[in-house]
Amino acid sequence: MALRMWASSTANALKLSSSASKSHLLPAFSISRCFSSVLEGLKYATSHEWVKHDGSVATVGITDHAQDHLGEVVFVELPEEKSSVSKEKNFGAVESVKATSEILSPISGEVIEVNTKLTDSPGLINSSPYEDGWMIKVKPSNPAELETLMGPKEYTKFCEEEDAAH
Amino acid sequence: MRGGSLWQLGQSITRRLAQSDKKPLSPRRYFASGADLKKTALYDFHVAHGGKMVPFAGWSMPIQYKDSIIDSTVNCRVNGSLFDVAHMCGLSLKGKDCVPFLETLVVADVAGLAPGTGSLTVFTNEKGGAIDDSVITKVTDEHIYLVVNAGCRDKDLAHIEEHMKAFKSKGGDVSWHIHDERSLLALQGPLAAPVLQHLTKEDLSKLYFGQFQILDINGSTCFLTRTGYTGEDGFEISVPSEHAVDLAKAILEKSEGKVRLTGLGARDSLRLEAGLCLYGNDMEQHITPVEAGLTWAIGKRRRADGGFLGADVILKQLQDGPTIRRVGFFSSGPPARSHSEVHDENGNKIGEITSGGFSPNLKKNVAMGYVKSGQHKNGTKVKILVRGKPYEGNITKMPFVATKYYKPS
Numbered sequence: 001m002a003l004r005m006w007a008s009s010t011a012n013a014l015k016l017s018s019s020a021s022k023s024h025l026l027p028a029f030s031i032s033r034c035f036s037s038v039l040e041g042l043k044y045a046t047s048h049e050w051v052k053h054d055g056s057v058a059t060v061g062i063t064d065h066a067q068d069h070l071g072e073v074v075f076v077e078l079p080e081e082k083s084s085v086s087k088e089k090n091f092g093a094v095e096s097v098k099a100t101s102e103i104l105s106p107i108s109g110e111v112i113e114v115n116t117k118l119t120d121s122p123g124l125i126n127s128s129p130y131e132d133g134w135m136i137k138v139k140p141s142n143p144a145e146l147e148t149l150m151g152p153k154e155y156t157k158f159c160e161e162e163d164a165a166h
Numbered sequence: 167m168r169g170g171s172l173w174q175l176g177q178s179i180t181r182r183l184a185q186s187d188k189k190p191l192s193p194r195r196y197f198a199s200g201a202d203l204k205k206t207a208l209y210d211f212h213v214a215h216g217g218k219m220v221p222f223a224g225w226s227m228p229i230q231y232k233d234s235i236i237d238s239t240v241n242c243r244v245n246g247s248l249f250d251v252a253h254m255c256g257l258s259l260k261g262k263d264c265v266p267f268l269e270t271l272v273v274a275d276v277a278g279l280a281p282g283t284g285s286l287t288v289f290t291n292e293k294g295g296a297i298d299d300s301v302i303t304k305v306t307d308e309h310i311y312l313v314v315n316a317g318c319r320d321k322d323l324a325h326i327e328e329h330m331k332a333f334k335s336k337g338g339d340v341s342w343h344i345h346d347e348r349s350l351l352a353l354q355g356p357l358a359a360p361v362l363q364h365l366t367k368e369d370l371s372k373l374y375f376g377q378f379q380i381l382d383i384n385g386s387t388c389f390l391t392r393t394g395y396t397g398e399d400g401f402e403i404s405v406p407s408e409h410a411v412d413l414a415k416a417i418l419e420k421s422e423g424k425v426r427l428t429g430l431g432a433r434d435s436l437r438l439e440a441g442l443c444l445y446g447n448d449m450e451q452h453i454t455p456v457e458a459g460l461t462w463a464i465g466k467r468r469r470a471d472g473g474f475l476g477a478d479v480i481l482k483q484l485q486d487g488p489t490i491r492r493v494g495f496f497s498s499g500p501p502a503r504s505h506s507e508v509h510d511e512n513g514n515k516i517g518e519i520t521s522g523g524f525s526p527n528l529k530k531n532v533a534m535g536y537v538k539s540g541q542h543k544n545g546t547k548v549k550i551l552v553r554g555k556p557y558e559g560n561i562t563k564m565p566f567v568a569t570k571y572y573k574p575s
Contacts, residue, residue, distance in 0.1 A: 048167045066167050071431075072234045074524035075500045077553070093553065094167070095500050097235045097524055098431055101167040 036065035036159065039130055043146055044155035045106040047088075050130065053146055058107055061134045062094065062125065065159045071096035073122040078114050078135055085111060085138060087145050092135070094125065103135065107145045113137035206252035207349045207410040215427050223316040225253040228429040238432035239439075239526040242396060243567070246355025247428035247436075248417055253316040255323070256345040256389075256404055260309050267333050267340040268310055271326065272302065273455055273474055275465020279304040282378050284311075284391060287463055289322065294454040294476030294483070298322050299445050301393055301402075303378040311378065311389060313350065313402070315445050348389070349410040353417060354400030354436075357425055359572070362401060364420040365413075375399075375571040384409070384416045395433065397440030397569040438532060439525050441494060441564025447504055448492060448520040448534055456483040457536065459492045490517070491542040494566060495533040497522075497559030500552045502533040507551040508559075516541045519550065525566060532566045533559075 042050045048066035052059045067073065075095040085091045085105035092103045115134050118124060125133035140146070150158060203226040212219065217228030228250065230238060241247065259268060265276050274287035284303030288296045298318040303311045314322045323344070330340055353362060363370050365384040373379055378391045389404035405413050418425060434444065443449045449458050454476070456464075461484065468474065472481055495502060502522035510516050522533030533550070544563050549556035 062167055070167070071230075072236050074236075077500060093500070095524075097435065097526075098229075100500075100503065103167055 036063065036068050037130075038063070038065075038152045038156045038159075040152050042130070043106065043149035043151065044158075045088075045104065045149055046158060047104045047106075049104060049106045051106045051146065051149065053140070053143070056139060057112065058109065058138045058140050058146075059134050060106060060136050060138060061129055062103060063155075064129045066101075067126045067129045067133070070094065070099055070101060073125045076118045076122045076125065076135070078118065079111050081111055081114055083111050084141075085109060085136070087142075094122075105138070106149055107138060107140050108142050109138040109140040111136050112139050204253070206250050207407040208250045208252065208414060211411050211414060212250065212427070217427070217429065220430075222430060223253060223319075225316060227253060228427070229431045230429040231427050233426065235429075235431035235435060236524075236526040238426065238428045239435040241426055242355045242428060242432065242436055243398060243527055244356070246353065246357035246361065246398075246400075246421065246425035247396070247432065248414060248425055249352040249354070249428050249430075249433055250349075250414070251352050251402070252349035252407070252410065254313050254350055255316065255319040256311065256313045256348060256350055257323075257326075258305075258309060258311050258343045258345065259340060260343070261338075261340040262308060263333070263338040264308060264310050264340045265304070267330065267338055268302070268312075269468075270333070270474060271329060272300070273460075273464040273468055273480070274302060275467050276302065276304060276310065278465060278467065281306050283376050284378055284393070285376060285463065286460075288449075288455040288458075288460060289314075289325065290455070290474055290476040290480070291451060292475050293452070294456075294479030295451045296445070296449045296453055296455060296458065297325060297451065299443060299449060299460075301391065303391060305378060305380070311391075311404075317446055345404065347407060348404045349407045351403045351405060351410065351414060351417075352394055352396075352400065353403060353425070354394045354396040354398045355425065356399065356570070357421055358398070358400040361417055361421045361425055362403075365416055373572075375573050384413050386413070388413075392572060395440075395442060396436040397442070397565055397567060397571075398436075399570050399572045435523060435526055438521055438523055438534070439527055439565065439567040440569060441534065441566060443492075443534075444521055453536075454480055454483060454488065456480055457488040457490050457492065487539055489539055490536045491539055492520075492534060492536055493542050493544075494562045494564040495519070495522070495535065495548065495550065495559045496562050497531045497533060497550050497557055499531075499555075499557035501531045502535075502550045502552060502557075502559065506533075506535075508535060508537055509549045509551065509556065510541060511547050511549065513549070513556075516548070527567050531559075534564065537561070 042052050048063050050063050077093040079091050086108045090102040091105045094101050203221050212228040216232040218230050219226045220229045269276050272287040287302050289298045291297050298314050300312050300314045305311050359370050368381045373392050375392050386406050386409040391402045394400040501524045502519045506519040508517040517537030519533045519535035525532045546561040548559045550559045
């Protein structure tokens with residue numbers, strides 16, 4: 001079972017949010033959840049995709065933080081098997097009720113499997129972004145690319161900073 | 167992920183996203199600092215209830231609360247929704263000549279309205295295009311109450327003021343009052359009437375769709391119109407702002423939690439399902455009410471006599487037929503969005519989508535847009551381009567979800 005790591009400073013924000021006297025410390029826009037889950041053992045891109053590297057296969061999806069900001073997913077557009085993906089290039093799109101977002105691949109390689117369950121159940125991305133909501137499995141062409149991605153702590157900090165800037 | 171935050175409904179950002187080469191849109195660009203945005207009387211109430219606040223037309227408004235937009239949209243039609251629409255602008259026109267004055271600016275037969283009744287209308291410009299849509303009510307022969315869109319407030323008020331000055335200079339008796347001291351709430355859905363009945367002594371079963379009353383609700387004098395933007399039975403309640411929070415609380419309590427605070431995200435899904443135009447998307451300065459399918463809103467006498475801005479253009483369109491028409495679409499694949507191209511089965515461009523999305527109540531994609539007259543019949547098969555790829559669709563009548571307006575049987 002994967003470990004879940006809660007961002008420590010956003011956990012503090014939880015304490016703050018229940019205290020009316022400290023309301024000046026809250027951001028101008030309230031967020032429905034003060035934290036998203038970030039898993040150990042995964043790598044993260046600044047565009048909010050995650051990669052799980054398992055020997056010769058890398059699984060890709062979007063993070064809990066991403067699905068939370070996007071809202072309920074109503075449609076997912078994914079590439080065909082055997083097509084190729086490139087690092088930081090668009091490989092599909094995810095649509096929520098109100099937003100459309102491109103999905104960028106964190107790594108380069110060949111698509112060996114696509115999660116066809118997402119056609120009928122795009123909501124899996126919301127309910128299980130790291131497990132049932134996986135999007136594509138890739139044979140990485142350049143495993144060194146993984147080194148350039150963020151680890152869980154870095155990604156958590158990145159999300160905090162991005163949210164605080166709003 | 168790239169695409170940024172699209173919480174602006176009906177704003178130009180949705181156009182940029184329809185284009186295939188998207189620039190990365192940082193969410194930061196669209197969030198003004200809290201200090202720049204206006205707040206309604208219910209702002210703190212929204213935040214306390216988990217409202218996700220976003221900028222909309224210069225106001226900080228809730229796009230949704232703790233429940234998802236989809237759940238919220240479904241709940242409105244099953245139980246009911248309470249919306250804060252205090253960002254919209256309510257005003258009263260008064261004076262002996264307020265009716266003929268307003269008739270110079272809108273297509274409605276205002277003189278023909280019975281006191282205490284109102285209608286959706288369109289403010290037109292010299293070319294017959296829409297400046298804004300509005301619900302107007304003749305309270306008495308010397309008092310008209312109207313509500314205009316938040317995004318058009320400055321434009322509409324400047325337009326009305328300019329024409330009012332000219333009208334008065336010719337001896338006309340009209341004045342206005344902008345109701346910034348009041349807040350507008352919308353209560354919609356099957357539970358709207360039963361819940362509201364708990365808060366007033368007046369018999370709401372006698373107030374039909376389009377009718378208006380000034381009455382006491384929950385201890386304050388409110389303007390009540392049986393109307394809405396969802397297709398459901400419901401009301402828009404103009405309450406003195408200092409009582410807005412108490413009224414909202416009372417409505418939610420009387421419904422025992424079934425009526426939920428609902429945000430702009432669900433409001434947009436609901437009005438789309440009801441086939442209602444969103445000014446800025448489905449109606450704009452260059453689109454006439456005839457093209458928009460609102461010929462029914464042009465009073466019969468007005469069709470003969472004109473007397474409103476752009477009447478010559480509109481009367482001609484009524485005679486010859488407009489060259490484009492607003493229609494509804496079902497489609498497969500990703501939801502069709504504003505500015506998606508509509509093609510016929512042979513790949514020729516015949517129109518454009520102006521609003522679209524996933525319908526939570528129908529669980530399919532719905533959209534509206536304009537197509538060339540002649541291609542507009544229900545059932546016409548089309549292809550809609552989303553991100554450069556064509557997807558099958560067909561033209562269908564609106565509303566997509568049947569309306570439930572409370573009318574005498």
